[in-house]
Amino acid sequence: MRLDIILAGVGGQGILSIATVLGYAALESGLQLKQAEVHGMSQRGGEVQSHLRIADRPIYSDLIPAGSADMILSVEPMESLRYLPFLSPEGWLVTNTTPFRNIDNYPELDRVIGEVKKVRHHVAIDADAIAREHNNARGMNMVMVGAASLFLPLELERLKEGIGYIFARKGEDVVERNLATLEAGRSFAEEYRATAL
Amino acid sequence: MKNNTLLLLGDEAVAQGALDAGISGFYAYPGTPSTEIMEYALNSRQAAEGKVHRMWSANEKTAVEAALGMSYAGKRTMAMMKHVGLNVAADAFVNSALTGANGGLIVTVADDPSMHSSQNEQDSRFFGKFAMIPMLEPSNQQEAYEMCFSAFELSERHETPVLLRLTTRIAHSRAGITRREPLAQHGITLPQDKRQFVLLPAIARKRYKVLLSRQEAFEQEALDSPYNRYFDGDDKRLGIIACGIAYNYVMENYQDSGCPHPQLKLSQYPVPRKLIERLVNECDRILVVEDGMPVVEEMLRGLLDRDLRVLGRISGELPRDGELNPALLRQALGFEAQPGGTVPDGIVPRPPALCAGCSHIDSMNAINEAIREVYGDGHVFSDIGCYTLGALPPYNSINSCVDMGASITMAKGAADAGLYPSAAIIGDSTFTHSGMTALLDAVVENTNMLVCILDNSTTAMTGGQDSHAHGRLVQICEGLGVHPDHIRTLRPTPKTHDEFVEIIKEELAYEGVSVIIPQRECVQTKTRRTKLAKQGAQ
Numbered sequence: 001m002r003l004d005i006i007l008a009g010v011g012g013q014g015i016l017s018i019a020t021v022l023g024y025a026a027l028e029s030g031l032q033l034k035q036a037e038v039h040g041m042s043q044r045g046g047e048v049q050s051h052l053r054i055a056d057r058p059i060y061s062d063l064i065p066a067g068s069a070d071m072i073l074s075v076e077p078m079e080s081l082r083y084l085p086f087l088s089p090e091g092w093l094v095t096n097t098t099p100f101r102n103i104d105n106y107p108e109l110d111r112v113i114g115e116v117k118k119v120r121h122h123v124a125i126d127a128d129a130i131a132r133e134h135n136n137a138r139g140m141n142m143v144m145v146g147a148a149s150l151f152l153p154l155e156l157e158r159l160k161e162g163i164g165y166i167f168a169r170k171g172e173d174v175v176e177r178n179l180a181t182l183e184a185g186r187s188f189a190e191e192y193r194a195t196a197l
Numbered sequence: 198m199k200n201n202t203l204l205l206l207g208d209e210a211v212a213q214g215a216l217d218a219g220i221s222g223f224y225a226y227p228g229t230p231s232t233e234i235m236e237y238a239l240n241s242r243q244a245a246e247g248k249v250h251r252m253w254s255a256n257e258k259t260a261v262e263a264a265l266g267m268s269y270a271g272k273r274t275m276a277m278m279k280h281v282g283l284n285v286a287a288d289a290f291v292n293s294a295l296t297g298a299n300g301g302l303i304v305t306v307a308d309d310p311s312m313h314s315s316q317n318e319q320d321s322r323f324f325g326k327f328a329m330i331p332m333l334e335p336s337n338q339q340e341a342y343e344m345c346f347s348a349f350e351l352s353e354r355h356e357t358p359v360l361l362r363l364t365t366r367i368a369h370s371r372a373g374i375t376r377r378e379p380l381a382q383h384g385i386t387l388p389q390d391k392r393q394f395v396l397l398p399a400i401a402r403k404r405y406k407v408l409l410s411r412q413e414a415f416e417q418e419a420l421d422s423p424y425n426r427y428f429d430g431d432d433k434r435l436g437i438i439a440c441g442i443a444y445n446y447v448m449e450n451y452q453d454s455g456c457p458h459p460q461l462k463l464s465q466y467p468v469p470r471k472l473i474e475r476l477v478n479e480c481d482r483i484l485v486v487e488d489g490m491p492v493v494e495e496m497l498r499g500l501l502d503r504d505l506r507v508l509g510r511i512s513g514e515l516p517r518d519g520e521l522n523p524a525l526l527r528q529a530l531g532f533e534a535q536p537g538g539t540v541p542d543g544i545v546p547r548p549p550a551l552c553a554g555c556s557h558i559d560s561m562n563a564i565n566e567a568i569r570e571v572y573g574d575g576h577v578f579s580d581i582g583c584y585t586l587g588a589l590p591p592y593n594s595i596n597s598c599v600d601m602g603a604s605i606t607m608a609k610g611a612a613d614a615g616l617y618p619s620a621a622i623i624g625d626s627t628f629t630h631s632g633m634t635a636l637l638d639a640v641v642e643n644t645n646m647l648v649c650i651l652d653n654s655t656t657a658m659t660g661g662q663d664s665h666a667h668g669r670l671v672q673i674c675e676g677l678g679v680h681p682d683h684i685r686t687l688r689p690t691p692k693t694h695d696e697f698v699e700i701i702k703e704e705l706a707y708e709g710v711s712v713i714i715p716q717r718e719c720v721q722t723k724t725r726r727t728k729l730a731k732q733g734a735q
Binding site for chain 1: 202204206229231232233313314324336366367369370371372442445446449452522523524527533534536537538539540541543544545546547548549550551552585586629635
């Protein structure tokens with residue numbers, strides 16, 4: 001088994017919390033992992049991406065080769081498109097649709113979403129809205145993990161343990177809310193797959 | 198996590214490796230991509246319990262010198278920095294090759310090919326070769342961990358500093374690390390030869406001969422090193438030399454089939470010539486793969502470059518600049534590119550920007566109104582830090598960014614040439630790193646110039662490390678001899694904009710050295726501090 005995921009977003013949106021949950025689930029499943037992160041200058045509101053590689057055998061490159069990612073998991077719609085050269089023709093594009101506008105020349109949102117929908121396997125999800133509906137305004141990242149989970153060869157239970165692991169410090173209530181947020185993201189993706197594709 | 202595997206960044210693996218190998222002191226100045234080594238050590242319970250020294254230094258030179266002092270006292274120690282930091286530390290570093298080490302001494306340098314967060318992509322292996330000391334270059338995070346043990350042993354066996362070279366991709370990528378049984382720290386043992394560290398010419402000449410005489414042993418170490426491995430292959434039309442992390446990019450393309458070509462995985466230097474010779478003798482052509490500059494490729498080509506069998510960055514099989522990746526290797530190895538999508542039109546870059554509420558925004562606005570709008574563009578020299586983003590729209594405030602501290606000295610040189618006004622913008626941490634001596638130069642001549650020390654009370658660009666300047670800036674400037682009437686402080690906010698502009702104008706009118714210190718804490722560290730205080734109160 002090999003799983004290559006490009007995580008994308010804007011510096012400060014917290015894509016590394018997604019990486020932590022997925023990474024935890026992978027390690028608990030006895031898999032190997034490499035995760036290349038972006039630190040430094042681009043964290044200041046710039047574009048950030050992380051290459052997450054999971055496999056049941058040794059992983060060589062820290063970077064995912066172009067054209068071979070199984071998934072682009074993006075917390076921002078325009079950012080999801082920036083890494084399309086990495087996506088395998090069979091890969092999934094799973095993206096949040098809420099734009100993060102910190103530049104003047106942000107393209108028209110309809111056009112961005114239109115481009116997302118041109119990708120053969122995609123899920124476009126308003127993760128910010130779903131997180132708010134679940135009384136978890138900061139849970140957007142966990143909505144995205146939930147949506148992505150449908151297409152990942154990782155057991156849902158392991159992902160839930162991962163959420164327990166990263167939010168344990170903040171109390172049972174926070175863990176529960178994020179688990180519910182995860183489920184909501186997953187349900188949305190299930191429906192999306194059934195209707196939109 | 199299972200099997201006691203730690204999931205660590207390459208930087209963190211180095212810190213953990215050094216701790217487990219019995220280190221007694223870390224010394225560093227923050228710089229991407231090396232910063233997380235010290236941060237890990239600072240947060241380590243193991244380090245706290247072992248009373249391991251771990252504090253930021255004023256700059257990379259003081260870090261290497263302090264590490265050399267700890268080595269003198271017989272203990273294991275490490276200095277860490279980014280590649281351009283080694284330029285700052287070069288005097289200490291190169292001479293430490295002559296003094297040699299006593300306790301194990303590692304200088305860890307993280308290079309940044311592709312300049313993700315740097316002003317150049319120089320390759321530290323040149324420095325290792327220049328200083329004529331052994332070098333290690335991990336191909337993965339586990340090796341980064343293991344190499345700390347090996348480097349300390351190597352250092353003590355041959356009484357030499359050892360360079361440990363990382364690149365961004367190793368430094369900032371996580372992988373599972375299996376730990377070894379931790380070793381105890383050394384006690385104090387002074388060098389047997391009390392003149393070993395005295396580089397008076399007469400002694401230095403002897404020390405240099407010692408260094409020269411050790412070269413053969415260093416190369417033998419590289420030949421016997423478990424990190425350098427020769428893999429045979431049937432297809433001898435091509436042989437591959439893969440340095441450090443480049444080995445992974447090669448193997449990524451052969452992970453299912455295995456590499457059909459003979460390959461030398463090179464992770465310890467000086468280059469072991471016997472292994473190279475074997476590869477060259479057996480193969481028709483040699484592809485040299487290195488992340489950074491073509492250091493080994495250039496050695497193989499030699500001055501006259503008559504041997505057309507060497508392929509790499511110089512011959513164009515790989516790009517001459519920038520970071521390597523698996524796709525570039527795929528092409529160089531003759532495979533077809535994997536099909537992928539294309540980026541649609543209209544996807545615009547998102548350059549890094551100053552944070553909302555950042556005090557630098559107020560400083561840029563005031564400087565623009567008082568200088569650019571009055572005298573035109575071209576009067577403001579700047580430095581390395583978040584405020585370098587003042588070069589970008591909407592500010593367009595600054596005209597230089599060269600090296601740590603250069604803002605003040607360049608402004609001085611321009612003022613000497615007759616430029617008026619001539620202003621420097623430098624951060625608090627950059628000022629104590631390399632700006633104080635620059636300011637002294639200006640004070641001695643009472644150069645007609647303005648220095649703005651933007652004090653956000655932290656080393657912000659690298660993530661908010663403590664700044665040596667904190668609470669000391671006014672006294673430092675006074676001590677260097679700036680006239681107290683011309684050391685002005687204020688709290689930069691949108692509300693104090695007019696006051697700020699007025700102060701700049703007043704100081705521009707003064708013929709001599711003026712220092713303005715706008716002081717307001719970094720919004721990032723302030724938020725973090727408030728959050729921690731809240732958690733503490735609960």
